Amino acid sequence: MTVIKKRLGDLLVENGIISQQQLQEALVKQRDLKMKLGDLLISHGYITEQQLIEVLEFQLGIPHVSLFKYHIDPAITQIIPESMAKRHQVLPFMKEGGKLMVAMVDPLDYFAIEDLRMTTGFRIEPAISTRDDLQRAIARHYGLRDSMSQMMVELPTQEEFQETEITDEASPIVRLVNQMIQQAVQLKASDIHMDPSEDYLAIRYRIDGTLRTERQVPKQMQGYITARIKIMAELNIAERRLPQDGRMKIQLDYRMIDIRVSTLPTMHGEKIVLRLLDQSSGVESLDQLGFSEKNSELFRQMIERPYGILLITGPTGSGKTTTLYSALNHLNKEDVNIITIEDPVEYQLEGINQVNVNSGVGLTFAAGLRSILRQDPNVVMVGEIRDTETAEIAVRASLTGHLVLSTLHTNDAISTIMRLRDMGTEPYLIASSLLGVVAQRLVRKICTECKEVYVPSVQESIILQNHGIKTGQLYAGKGCGYCNNTGYRGRVAIHEVLKIDDALASLIASSASVEEVRYMAQQKGLVHLMTDGLMKVGSGITTIQEIMRESVSHS
Numbered sequence: 001m002t003v004i005k006k007r008l009g010d011l012l013v014e015n016g017i018i019s020q021q022q023l024q025e026a027l028v029k030q031r032d033l034k035m036k037l038g039d040l041l042i043s044h045g046y047i048t049e050q051q052l053i054e055v056l057e058f059q060l061g062i063p064h065v066s067l068f069k070y071h072i073d074p075a076i077t078q079i080i081p082e083s084m085a086k087r088h089q090v091l092p093f094m095k096e097g098g099k100l101m102v103a104m105v106d107p108l109d110y111f112a113i114e115d116l117r118m119t120t121g122f123r124i125e126p127a128i129s130t131r132d133d134l135q136r137a138i139a140r141h142y143g144l145r146d147s148m149s150q151m152m153v154e155l156p157t158q159e160e161f162q163e164t165e166i167t168d169e170a171s172p173i174v175r176l177v178n179q180m181i182q183q184a185v186q187l188k189a190s191d192i193h194m195d196p197s198e199d200y201l202a203i204r205y206r207i208d209g210t211l212r213t214e215r216q217v218p219k220q221m222q223g224y225i226t227a228r229i230k231i232m233a234e235l236n237i238a239e240r241r242l243p244q245d246g247r248m249k250i251q252l253d254y255r256m257i258d259i260r261v262s263t264l265p266t267m268h269g270e271k272i273v274l275r276l277l278d279q280s281s282g283v284e285s286l287d288q289l290g291f292s293e294k295n296s297e298l299f300r301q302m303i304e305r306p307y308g309i310l311l312i313t314g315p316t317g318s319g320k321t322t323t324l325y326s327a328l329n330h331l332n333k334e335d336v337n338i339i340t341i342e343d344p345v346e347y348q349l350e351g352i353n354q355v356n357v358n359s360g361v362g363l364t365f366a367a368g369l370r371s372i373l374r375q376d377p378n379v380v381m382v383g384e385i386r387d388t389e390t391a392e393i394a395v396r397a398s399l400t401g402h403l404v405l406s407t408l409h410t411n412d413a414i415s416t417i418m419r420l421r422d423m424g425t426e427p428y429l430i431a432s433s434l435l436g437v438v439a440q441r442l443v444r445k446i447c448t449e450c451k452e453v454y455v456p457s458v459q460e461s462i463i464l465q466n467h468g469i470k471t472g473q474l475y476a477g478k479g480c481g482y483c484n485n486t487g488y489r490g491r492v493a494i495h496e497v498l499k500i501d502d503a504l505a506s507l508i509a510s511s512a513s514v515e516e517v518r519y520m521a522q523q524k525g526l527v528h529l530m531t532d533g534l535m536k537v538g539s540g541i542t543t544i545q546e547i548m549r550e551s552v553s554h555s
Contacts, residue, residue: 445486
């Protein structure tokens with residue numbers, strides 16, 4: 001196939017996808033931003049990635065490939081060096097005689113095609129792939145292969161090693177760890193787990209809340225990888241018997257990634273977990289949190305009150321911090337003094353005073369909160385209420401003219417009231433101070449690229465009807481390159497928002513039971529966590545299986 005040399009902008013104008021004026025505006029922006037035209041048009045909302053693919057496929061006959069469907073021979077990927085594949089965003093996936101089929105984000109990049117031809121000696125046949133599919137494929141097929149091979153050859157098998165082997169940027173171990181982190185970022189992983197066993201070190205990524213093993217590294221590399229990560233996080237490299245916690249920052253593709261590091265001694269060596277925080281992603285607005293219209297209105301009413309305490313509850317990894325930061329961002333105005341105390345500070349917010357807990361020098365949540373209250377704050381955010389002392393200070397602060405936001409680990413909104421009571425807070429103080437509680441979970445969203453309609457089963461229909469939802473069709477993802485063949489891509493929160501009014505406050509003050517409070521809350525229209533989730537199922541956002549997995553034990 002010979003590609004007709006047409007310019008992308010002209011092609012899009014000819015097909016009525018964009019106007020001539022939009023093209024000229026984009027070309028002006030392109031000179032300033034130095035982006036490829038296709039990337040710029042997509043990022044600025046002029047076109048969608050799917051529109052671009054369709055124009056190139058149907059107008060120029062450039063085939064569209066889903067790389068996850070191909071079993072790509074490692075010998076083929078070796079034809080194009082990894083550095084070149086990443087620079088041009090290309091991946092070879094098939095070879096026929098002197099012709100090399102190459103997936104590209106921009107198949108009209110004739111400079112890249114010519115560079116590939118000169119380097120490989122093959123005639124290059126371009127195909128178009130989505131950016132995410134291609135990046136995942138590059139990460140999967142190149143990934144850590146070259147660095148691991150080089151390590152196996154260059155590194156000795158004994159535990160002792162030269163300092164340069166874990167500090168020199170050109171060292172294979174340094175490149176290996178960097179590539180491991182880069183791959184996790186490309187796959188949008190939230191955590192990297194390094195789990196030692198008797199025979200190997202398992203590298204696992206948590207993506208959309210689910211852990212999956214990415215690869216198994218030979219046991220002899222374990223000590224080098226552990227030492228390198230400790231050096232990066234400024235931990236004690238010689239201490240292997242005690243847990244350690246650290247932090248590091250690295251820059252990848254112009255993005256700053258903040259990484260929290262935790263080590264834990266096990267029978268087969270130290271287990272390491274890296275928590276990845278993408279500082280460039282920014283804090284979500286309230287509209288992006290996934291609240292239903294009713295819950296969004298209740299949440300806004302509570303955070304805009306001048307004083308009182310609002311609690312966000314849920315298990316670890318349920319998005320509580322994201323919700324808190326979004327609320328703080330909404331309240332962050334010139335005439336408002338906001339101070340937080342966190343363990344640790346996850347995202348840095350401009351205009352907000354953020355304090356890190358440091359138990360080693362006596363700066364606990366309780367001690368920090370006492371000091372914060374002497375700094376004339378309007379809004380105080382306490383990362384977590386962990387003990388009776390912190391709960392008492394937080395409640396009293398909310399009664400003396402401060403808006404206090406914090407988190408607790410409870411299963412639902414109602415049980416939060418009982419948890420405060422169990423922590424020794426008097427019922428009348430809870431009733432006087434508590435504005436409300438938001439309980440939440442994160443569920444996986446259906447992949448928009450492979451989303452399919454299906455008729456719900458009898459059991460699914462019964463579940464939906466029991467929660468007042470009537471629909472003749474549901475959605476599920478069949479699996480594709482976008483979602484790593486899982487059918488899910490990204491996550492959304494489901495919520496249970498309890499706003500405390502006078503009647504509920506009176507009930508709480510009288511030490512009413514959980515059942516009594518729950519009954520009254522339901523009479524006043526409390527939407528249960530599962531019901532909110534099933535409403536999102538009816539809207540085609542997620543699946544019943546996801547909702548049952550996350551909320552059935554709390555219904």
